[in-house]
Amino acid sequence: MTAVLDGLLGRITLYRLTLTLLLVLAAEALVLSVAGLLAYTPAELGGTLVAAVGGTIIGTRLMALILRLRPHGESSLITGLIVFLIMFPSSTAAGLGGILVAGLAAGASKFLLAFRGRHIFNPAAAGAVVATLLGVGAAAWWVANAYMLPVVVVGAALLLYRTRKLSMGAVFLGVALGILLVGLVQGGMAPGAGLQLVLTSYPVLFLLGFMMTEPLTLPPLRWQQWVFAAVVAVVFALQLSVGPVFLGPEFALVIGNAVAFLMGQRRGVRLSFTGSRRLTPTSTELAFAPAKPVRFRAGQYMELSMPHRRADSRGSRRVFSITSAPQQSDTVTFGLRTTESGSSFKKALLDLPKDARVTGTLVGGDFRLPRDPSVPLLLAAGGIGITPFLSQLRDLAARGETRDVVLVYVVRGEQEIAFRDELADLGARVVLFLPSGGDVPPLPGAWTHAGADPTAGNLLAAVPDLRRRTVLVSGSPRFIEEFRSAVREAGVPRVKTDAFLGY
Template sequence: MTAALDGLLGRITMYRLTLILLLVLTVEALVLSLTGLLAYTPAEIGGTLVAAVGGTIIGTRLMALILRLRPHGDSSLITGLIVFLIMFPSSTAAGLGGVLVAGIAAGASKFLLAFKGRHIFNPAATGAVVATLFGVGAAAWWVANAYMLPVVAVGAALLLYRTRKLSMAAVFLVVALGILLFNLVQGGMLPGAGLQLVLTSYPVLFLLGFMMTEPLTLPPLRWQQWLFAAIVATVFALQVSIGPVFLGPEFALVIGNAVAFLLGQRRGVRLSFDGSRQLTPTSTELVFRPAKPVRFRAGQYMELSMPHRGADSRGSRRVFSITSAPQQSDAVTFGLRTTETGSSFKKALLELPKDASITGTVVGGDFTLPRDPSVPLLLAAGGIGVTPFISQLRELAARGEERDVVLVYAVRSVQEIAFRDELTDLGTRVVVFMPSADGLPSLPDGWTYGGERPAAEKLLAAVPDLKQRKVLVSGSPSFIGNFRSEVRTAGVSRVRTDAFLGY
């Protein structure tokens, strides 16, 4: 089931998935209001929707015009819909004016409260905070109600699963529910009734799934995300006030965003384009000269920022796995899939003239090898998912460290095997899986053909000690889902993954 879900979600970018789920919630809210199941009239819901989305578009486009940048359409709609779902619905001029201010502040904050092209605070939460502090509006978080809970819960679960933030979610839920239930039980409420009240009246799931998963405001490492979740949960659940200001969920998230920014301080580095080489008919490795050495661990990624003409809905920032070894201080390289239907960012990246500069904004990720060199490893790559493993194998060679490593490499054809010569020179033990209609494919000496697809029995035949190996998997969500299912069938209990999320 997880393989099918990975395949389905992997076809949709995170921006588009979030937008679809928010539109579903918006339609549901309008229907519930028309049927009298919400405490707000259709006029209040409709007016608030127009003010929130309209204000966000105004704030975004105004700042983009002033700074001569291209506004991100999907992002503006997402922010506007979240503002709509959290601000107090109204049909009065004053009330709608407050929602409009929240929307404008939310849109403008992406540009005004930003560092090296990344906004620091969640825009919708920022808009609500601004409206509250100026006394023109307030956040009601009315999306937290019993009728909308099922859709919110499913949507939050899909977003958390798609972004692989389930461990962060667990930290948030344990802390937030723990504090809230403790206080309710102390007040005389039964635990079951308290849990029901929290889930139907507090925006626990919406805050977690739809707002805390925003990629641009998350710190880059897992432990930092856990700390971020714990801080937001604590401020949210304690429900404290500073003077006349109640620190609601929007304040909790903004405070957490500030801590996250300090934890993952972005020390941008200028990268000068030095050239490229074709890896396969559909993949390329790009080489850049950093203005200063880039510090990273093999297997991590770097976010690249490159404003360009005709930017599509995916924007001007993308994340790519680093393929160079950390020891290579004079260059940093990235491997990427290059297809005709690629994003505008990739197309602009591939058309860079020599010595053109872009910015590397942040290094992150926890997809690294175990520190204990005695642990036997199985690295499984689907297509261009081999890129983090190339960095790791290059690092092992640079350090002269020998490890028991098997690379399982699933590709569509012999021509799609990237880094073939280098893997041979490194002496890596490679097991290849690919369709082969004309008999056994021609592979380098020492390589093994495992079959057309990495099924459990084929994996065990090619790697008999599979159960004793630590398994790391990199590739598309569908590849990861299928491979994880097969190795679990083969008897492997835990698998580390590095999905390409496709923001």
């Protein structure tokens, strides 16, 4: 089931998925308004939608024009729709003016409230905060209502799953619901009624799924994301006031963003393209020179932003695993699958001229080796899933650290073996799985051919001590699901995974 879901979600970028879900919510709201099921008229919602989206687009494009930058269209629409769903709807000139200010501030905040090319605060939350502090508008978070709850639940669940932030969501819900329910129960409400009230009247799920998962304002590591979620939950649930200003959900998120900013990559990464090389008939490695050394840990990824003409549905931002070692300060490399049917983004990457500029918008990921060097490891790569492991093996070599590592490498054919020379030079013990048929090609000394498929029996035959090893798996959702099933059948209870969605 997870492989099917990963396959479906992998066909669309996170930005396009978020935009689609928000458009569904906006359309549903207008239908509910026409049916008389919302407290706001179609005129109020229509005017609010135009002011929120229009203000955000104007604010974004104006600042981009002043700073001579290219705006991100999908991001502007996402921000504008969120502003629409959280600001108090109105049809009066004053009310719409306040919403317009919130949209303008939201769009401009991506450039003005930024540090070295990386914005600090969730734009929609920042816009609502600015409008509130100026006294021209207020956030009502009217998206939190019983009629829209089912769509919000599904949308939040999809976004949390797509971004692999389910554990962060659990922390937020545990803290926020706990505090809110304790207060309601102490006030005399039954726990069940209190939970129903919270879910239908508080924007718990919308805030979590549609705003807290915004990638550019999240800290990079899982434990940092838990801290971020807890901070937002506490401020949100305590419903505090500072003087006349009520610290609503928008303030809670902005405060959490500030904490996240202090923990994460605090600047955008400016990269200059230096060259590429073909790894296999279907994969390529790209090399870039960073303007300043990039801080990352072996196994992490970077999101690249490259606005380009005729961008397809996957957009102008993509995530790629880093293949270089953290110690290689003058070069950052990425390995990616490249086929004729690839995305417009990948095609634009492959057509980059020398010294072309690309922006790395975030560095993150928890797909890292255990800290304890005595833990024996089995790294399983399906095709281009080899990329994070190459960075990790290069890192071990650069630090002179010796570990008991077995690399299981599953490819479709001999020509699809990427980084063969590098793996041989690193002295990696590789267990190779190739499709049946034909002779097995000559292999480096530390390599063995273990069969056509990584079944439980083949794995145990090739790696007899498999059960005592910590297993990390990287590749397509289907490969991960199949390999996880095989090692579980072999007696390994848990594996750590790194799914390449849409690769």
